[in-house]
Amino acid sequence: MKYAALKFFLLETGNIFRFAIRFFKEGFKPRYEFAEFLKQCYNIGNTSLPIVTTTGLIMGLVITIQSHPAMEAFGTESWLPSIVSVSLVREIVPVITALICAGKIGSSIGAELGSMKVTEQIDSMEVSGTNPFKYLVVTRVLAATLMVPLLIVLSDTISLYGAFIGVNINQIISFHLFANQVFQKLSFGDVLPSVIKALFFGFAIGIIGCYKGYNTQNGTEGVGKAANSAVVISTFVVFFIDLIAAQIADILHIL
Amino acid sequence: MEEVTTYSTDNIIEIIGLKKSFGKNCVLNNFNLNVKQGENVVVIGKSGAGKSVLIKCIVGLMVQDSGSIKVFGDEVSKLSHDDLDVMRAKVGFLFQSNALYDSMTVRENLEFPLRRHWIKSTKENIGDLVMEALTNVGLAETINMKPAELSGGMKKRIALARTLILKPKIILYDEPTSGLDPVTGKEISKLILEVQKKYNAASIIISHDLNCAKITSNKIVILVDGTCYAMGTYQELSASSDKKVNQFFD
Ligand SMILES: Nc1ncnc2c1ncn2[C@@H]1O[C@H](COP(=O)(O)OP(=O)(O)OP(=O)(O)O)[C@@H](O)[C@H]1O
Numbered sequence: 001m002k003y004a005a006l007k008f009f010l011l012e013t014g015n016i017f018r019f020a021i022r023f024f025k026e027g028f029k030p031r032y033e034f035a036e037f038l039k040q041c042y043n044i045g046n047t048s049l050p051i052v053t054t055t056g057l058i059m060g061l062v063i064t065i066q067s068h069p070a071m072e073a074f075g076t077e078s079w080l081p082s083i084v085s086v087s088l089v090r091e092i093v094p095v096i097t098a099l100i101c102a103g104k105i106g107s108s109i110g111a112e113l114g115s116m117k118v119t120e121q122i123d124s125m126e127v128s129g130t131n132p133f134k135y136l137v138v139t140r141v142l143a144a145t146l147m148v149p150l151l152i153v154l155s156d157t158i159s160l161y162g163a164f165i166g167v168n169i170n171q172i173i174s175f176h177l178f179a180n181q182v183f184q185k186l187s188f189g190d191v192l193p194s195v196i197k198a199l200f201f202g203f204a205i206g207i208i209g210c211y212k213g214y215n216t217q218n219g220t221e222g223v224g225k226a227a228n229s230a231v232v233i234s235t236f237v238v239f240f241i242d243l244i245a246a247q248i249a250d251i252l253h254i255l
Numbered sequence: 256m257e258e259v260t261t262y263s264t265d266n267i268i269e270i271i272g273l274k275k276s277f278g279k280n281c282v283l284n285n286f287n288l289n290v291k292q293g294e295n296v297v298v299i300g301k302s303g304a305g306k307s308v309l310i311k312c313i314v315g316l317m318v319q320d321s322g323s324i325k326v327f328g329d330e331v332s333k334l335s336h337d338d339l340d341v342m343r344a345k346v347g348f349l350f351q352s353n354a355l356y357d358s359m360t361v362r363e364n365l366e367f368p369l370r371r372h373w374i375k376s377t378k379e380n381i382g383d384l385v386m387e388a389l390t391n392v393g394l395a396e397t398i399n400m401k402p403a404e405l406s407g408g409m410k411k412r413i414a415l416a417r418t419l420i421l422k423p424k425i426i427l428y429d430e431p432t433s434g435l436d437p438v439t440g441k442e443i444s445k446l447i448l449e450v451q452k453k454y455n456a457a458s459i460i461i462s463h464d465l466n467c468a469k470i471t472s473n474k475i476v477i478l479v480d481g482t483c484y485a486m487g488t489y490q491e492l493s494a495s496s497d498k499k500v501n502q503f504f505d
């Protein structure tokens with residue numbers, strides 16, 4: 001009994017890995033569900049756009065405003081754009097955006113597949129000669145893997161604009177000068193690791209949402225649980241990937 | 256092109272000693288059934304008797320614990336994934352819960368079974384097939400609606416249209432007339448009969464509706480305690496003096 005939780009955790013982890021392996025096995029065999037993939041990209045990207053851009057702007061603004069007094073105290077106020085932009089692009093924006101996506105995309109995939117499972121729509125696809133794993137899971141995981149990094153890059157850009165507004169609250173600075181200061185410090189070596197990290201965020205969010213939805217049990221009650229645990233697990237996994245990425249980057253000296 | 260079938264005298268579905276249990280709950284126990292080409296078999300049994308489980312085993316959605324199910328002469332549980340797919344293309348399955356795809360329109364729902372990669376239909380051809388299937392169930396005007404906009408009975412009829420769109424050789428109906436008014440129920444029963452005649456299809460029809468059983472059945476099977484308790488025509492069984500049989504015909 002004492003180890004029940006541990007056993008459950010290990011089992012669940014194993015099952016998610018098995019599910020991911022099945023994704024790689026089935027995902028690259030024809031036939032490819034291209035139309036459904038595009039539809040899912042549109043769904044995921046388009047519906048997340050407003051919330052991701054707004055939070056990006058707010059993050060840039062808030063981090064800049066809050067960093068200002070500390071930097072002023074050390075007399076390093078002129079470094080504000082470069083310092084803030086590096087921390088935004090490297091860490092804050094990717095992680096916060098991924099968390100938003102975990103909530104938004106994870107829950108919607110979990111609930112959609114879950115309700116399809118309990119109303120026998122997945123069985124129905126199977127007898128209709130369409131591999132439901134390919135049609136439903138592979139397309140959604142690929143779409144999340146592609147769209148989450150794009151959303152993060154977009155959010156990065158907008159957060160920099162937010163930072164520009166934040167800097168302008170205390171001092172007048174032209175956009176040209178601001179951009180100059182930012183890109184003195186911020187290089188391709190900062191953006192690339194964060195995009196690679198974002199690919200893993202997207203993949204994890206997609207796989208976990210699909211795993212939870214695809215294996216829903218116990219009717220409508222199970223659908224709620226599937227959506228809920230998809231969000232909880234993918235939130236945790238986003239932090240976990242972030243931790244691993246920081247370690248790897250540290251070893252490789254690119255972050 | 257209609258393929259020439261070789262099952263005219265043989266059993267198109269052959270179930271021998273079928274056993275299926277969920278944990279301790281033994282649902283089917285030594286169940287036997289043969290269905291010939293062009294034959295309609297109605298299965299009657301109490302709720303929870305294992306009727307839905309039976310037809311799910313036939314299409315390989317569930318795997319039996321022991322016993323044999325042969326469809327078109329092939330053992331279902333031994334088919335490879337591709338062969339199972341080919342077999343399923345010739346089998347229509349109406350789910351008890353309809354299982355319409357919520358995110359798709361009626362048209363897309365009906366087009367879905369036509370996506371099989373070896374069916375090379377042209378665009379107009381698909382349109383015609385969809386229209387024909389919808390007209391059969393009298394719902395041509397719903398073509399652009401979503402399932403959520405339909406009534407329960409309409410959903411049932413759309414699901415029926417989707418089941419029949421590939422003109423299957425075997426059709427498994429899970430309660431085709433439940434939730435329908437008597438008039439529509441009768442229409443559906445007649446449609447089932449018509450389909451049987453037109454395509455010389457074999458069907459297993461699960462139904463509690465005595466009218467439907469009377470109209471459609473060549474043979475009725477009564478499922479009690481996981482086995483085939485009694486078998487016969489409607490006339491034979493309704494005249495039976497056995498209590499367990501009689502209770503279904505009151
Ligand atoms: N996936 C499953 N897991 C566990 N038990 C199941 C499952 N599916 C069915 N059962 C059990 O099998 C038995 C038969 O179920 P089935 O759905 O075949 O009943 P039915 O004869 O179709 O009844 P109804 O007329 O109410 O539809 C039930 O006791 C049910 O509890």
Ligand SMILES: [Mg+2]
Nearest residue numbers: 306307351429
């Ligand atoms: Mg049933």
